[in-house]
Amino acid sequence: MKKDLTAVEAKYEAQKIAFGPMYFQSVIAMRDLGILQFISEHRKGVTTEKIVESLPVSEYAITLLLEAAEIIGVVDVEDGIVKISKTGFFLLKDEMTRVNMNFMNDVCYLGAKNMTQSFVKGKPEGLKVLGDWPTIYEGLSILPEPAKTSWFEFDHYYSDNAFPEALKIVFKKKPKMLFDIGGNTGKWSFACCDYNADVRIKILDLPVQLRVAKANAKARGLTDRIGFHAIDLLDPAQQIPQGADVIWMSQFLDCFSEEQIVQILENACHAASEGTTIFILEPFFDNQNYPAAHYSLVATSLYFTIMANGNSKMYRLEVMKKLASKAGLEVVETYPLIGDSYHTILECRKRASL
Missing domain, CATH: 3.40.50.150 (Vaccinia Virus protein VP39)
Structure with a gap:
């Protein structure tokens, strides 16, 4: 049963939706830059300084991504020590989550902005970012990478x-x-x-x-x-x-x-x-x-x-x-x-x- 939210709580939930695409891409960046994997390898936690020293990623990038990750519960930060959370673990290690994230990022993300027009026209208007077919099925065997791999996975x-x-x-x-x-x-x-x-x-x-x-x-x-x-x-x-x-x-x-x-x-x-x-x-x-x-x-x-x-x-x-x-x-x-x-x-x- 869903709990009744206060106005403050409901407004926060609304902001999660409003900024959802940004936070999604921040997790993709953390994963692809190796930041999430590096943190997961340090079970007792690791400092931001150690992450900056160890990875070929700027301090600016690491700082911003960690701030975003803490907000959405991907990492826990306490007394300057960064640890991967349970949510972060599933984002990094769970096969269902990996497959879903790649599918959303590689197949759906750029086309999603065309959702309204897709409903209006009854056609997959977002598909044009991948190729010129009436439906995706005509193009499955020739989808551009990485969309092809992510679709079939x-x-x-x-x-x-x-x-x-x-x-x-x-x-x-x-x-x-x-x-x-x-x-x-x-x-x-x-x-x-x-x-x-x-x-x-x-x-x-x-x-x-x-x-x-x-x-x-x-x-x-x-x-x-x-x-x-x-x-x-x-x-x-x-x-x-x-x-x-x-x-x-x-x-x-x-x-x-x-x-x-x-x-x-x-x-x-x-x-x-x-x-x-x-x-x-x-x-x-x-x-x-x-x-x-x-x-x-x-x-x-x-x-x-x-x-x-x-x-x-x-x-x-x-x-x-x-x-x-x-x-x-x-x-x-x-x-x-x-x-x-x-x-x-x-x-x-x-x-x-x-």
Whole structure:
């Protein structure tokens, strides 16, 4: 339950928002200049003078950054001794925080100023700072660095942790043919091949993405087990082929609006036979154990607005179930927060009446 703030407290919270971009960049600077790492190596603390003597950074820069870091709780300063705080430790050492910070800094930061226009136009107006594409998906394989690395690290961090438990669920009935919808670089398909020696895979994605997946499959010697099908699922004339035992969508549907999700799921429903299982894996923001995950996922929705496509978001669990039902699917099983991840799997089948 949120506490009632006094006027003074509320005004302070408002200033945190007003100056938030400055403090964010101050932490990036402290990390990239090695200041935060140096402080963390001195568990008993270190003086400002020692930091200045030891690093090729000016006293001016170190002084200002330490003042900012103390204000936001990244370091603790007492009697002239600087120590890294618990918050600072997570900023420096925690993988989730590292991935999120790089994603915000390298992919989203410069484009964020275009958020208002993105909402007004329904297009990712911030994407122009990275390239000239209608959505980020056409440009993923050719994003400039460091945005490309940070984007894929972000995407993989929020999917790879789910793979071990997801594989157990998907292969309960030993499917022979699996369609990986929006297969991206092919990581899920490769994990399936490692998990089950008999399964055959078909990756369905945009042509630009399939080029990367094909190269990766060739490098792993998997071209005899993995096929490829170029498709733009926003084009209603392009149909998902039939013949899958499993149709798999991992962190795919959050890339689309509700109307587009229904269109894609209807396409999958038409391609499915009575024996086809459709799996939807998503990190639903209202179905998380920790506030940090909820906070991060809601922020990710704003990335979709300014950088990705202008009309998608992270969804609530019940919203996705309703969209699946609207598309003619029945959710037969829900696997919440599988393994050590933020993800829920919806196991769906075509409704018998269809």
